[in-house]
Amino acid sequence: MMNLTSPSQVKAWCIENDFHPNKVLGQNFLIDQNAVKQIVDAGLEGVECSNAKILEIGPGLGVLTEEMLKRGVQVVAIEKDPVLAARLKESLGNPEKLSVIAGDALDYIQDDFEVMVSNLPYQAGTRILLEYVQRHKLESITVLVQTEVAERLAAKEGSKTRGLAGVWAQLDYDVKIVRKVSASCFWPRPEIGSSVVRLTRHDRNVGLSDEERKLFHSLTKRAFEHRRKQLGSVFKDLIQSTQRAEELSNEEWVSLVKELINANA
Ligand code: SAM
Numbered sequence: 001m002m003n004l005t006s007p008s009q010v011k012a013w014c015i016e017n018d019f020h021p022n023k024v025l026g027q028n029f030l031i032d033q034n035a036v037k038q039i040v041d042a043g044l045e046g047v048e049c050s051n052a053k054i055l056e057i058g059p060g061l062g063v064l065t066e067e068m069l070k071r072g073v074q075v076v077a078i079e080k081d082p083v084l085a086a087r088l089k090e091s092l093g094n095p096e097k098l099s100v101i102a103g104d105a106l107d108y109i110q111d112d113f114e115v116m117v118s119n120l121p122y123q124a125g126t127r128i129l130l131e132y133v134q135r136h137k138l139e140s141i142t143v144l145v146q147t148e149v150a151e152r153l154a155a156k157e158g159s160k161t162r163g164l165a166g167v168w169a170q171l172d173y174d175v176k177i178v179r180k181v182s183a184s185c186f187w188p189r190p191e192i193g194s195s196v197v198r199l200t201r202h203d204r205n206v207g208l209s210d211e212e213r214k215l216f217h218s219l220t221k222r223a224f225e226h227r228r229k230q231l232g233s234v235f236k237d238l239i240q241s242t243q244r245a246e247e248l249s250n251e252e253w254v255s256l257v258k259e260l261i262n263a264n265a
Contacts, residue, residue: 001093004063005033007187013061017083021188025081026121030063030144032185039196040067042178043117043142049073055113055138057105057128058121062088068117069095076113078105080121111137119144122190126165129153133199134217136172141199150177150195162246164224170250171216172206173199205254216257220245
């Protein structure tokens with residue numbers, strides 16, 4: 001079997017198979033054993049491995065998949081590239097605990113998982129994450145994303161990087177940046193560095209109704225579309241405030257949503 005953290009073996013496989021990593025699909029393969037271990041350690045922390053079923057999006061050549069299977073978990077991997085999807089299972093020795101779905105993760109949003117561990121593709125990564133955080137079914141999500149995305153997910157109110165992704169993620173998850181992963185840990189080498197981020201579900205907003213959640217998402221979306229404006233001028237008569245979207249904490253957004261719904265009841 002190929003050593004997936006050996007750059008020379010990975011490159012040789014690509015040449016032999018006339019495979020050219022696709023930029024649009026974000027095909028930057030992880031080739032650093034330490035980083036692989038640390039992502040899987042963070043992703044499986046607190047997980048009872050013998051019973052767990054992990055969702056992996058974009059397994060690529062299978063470097064994270066292989067490490068997770070070693071720990072005894074079951075993995076369901078969704079891979080958009082038909083060539084990579086078709087070879088994955090056999091290339092890892094046909095493990096019983098691996099199922100591969102060939103397709104776009106956005107067409108296969110799954111609700112029957114507790115844990116996601118993935119090195120997400122550059123382009124579709126944020127959209128995939130936001131789909132899952134809005135459904136808030138996963139207990140934890142550990143992903144490798146561009147550092148800029150990781151920082152936005154973790155950003156608190158008042159910070160320059162505060163945006164919609166962070167506000168939506170933090171409604172149901174505590175977000176922690178686990179570590180940085182330098183561009184040299186990937187092949188081909190990307191232009192920017194990445195970070196491992198772990199989202200762990202909290203229960204502070206479990207009581208929100210569907211109506212409250214819907215309003216939370218539409219209100220924050222509108223507010224961040226006009227992030228430089230004061231909320232009072234974005235929402236006219238609805239909200240009297242001189243604050244801007246990035247200044248409000250999640251608790252304040254949730255209170256605002258509740259007030260608006262009560263006022264209309
Ligand atoms: N997990 C591998 C690793 O760590 O080396 C590969 C990670 S690479 C950054 C992203 C992977 O996601 C690629 O294999 C790419 O083909 C796949 N991919 C891109 N867009 C996708 C999508 N919408 N759905 C599923 N997989 C996708």
